[in-house]
Amino acid sequence: MALEAVLCPCCGGSDVVKHGRSAEGKQRYKCRHQDCPRSTFMRQYAYRGYLPKVKQQIVDMALNGSGIRDTARVLHVSPTTVIDQLKKPRPI
Incomplete structure (x- = not known):
């Protein structure tokens, strides 16, 4: 089994945690970097x-x-x- 690192698309940081699921059932992530302007993101958007x-x-x-x-x-x-x-x- 291979683990794939999840990076924040805004700041590029690797301090990312899972943050629930979207309405479509896709995984949501949260960047824990203090200076990052983006709080949550998904790797694949439905729209x-x-x-x-x-x-x-x-x-x-x-x-x-x-x-x-x-x-x-x-x-x-x-x-x-x-x-x-x-x-x-x-x-x-």
């Missing part, structure tokens, strides 16, 4: 809109002039997800 890579693509497409519906159609997420992501304040 693509939760992925950090997709969130960054939403912002990039908006900066390049793509509309909300166009962005949602290309990335296979809902327009509500696109709007919510664009309303979030960004750190400078």
Whole structure:
């Protein structure tokens, strides 16, 4: 049996513990690093809109002039997800 190390996707720390299960039954994890801005995460999300890579693509497409519906159609997420992501304040 091989153990696979779980690393926090935000800070890269290995001080991670199990933190229950999601509604879909997937394992949830919690980063115990003090300075990590992300408290919980999952290794495999059920919805693509939760992925950090997709969130960054939403912002990039908006900066390049793509509309909300166009962005949602290309990335296979809902327009509500696109709007919510664009309303979030960004750190400078």
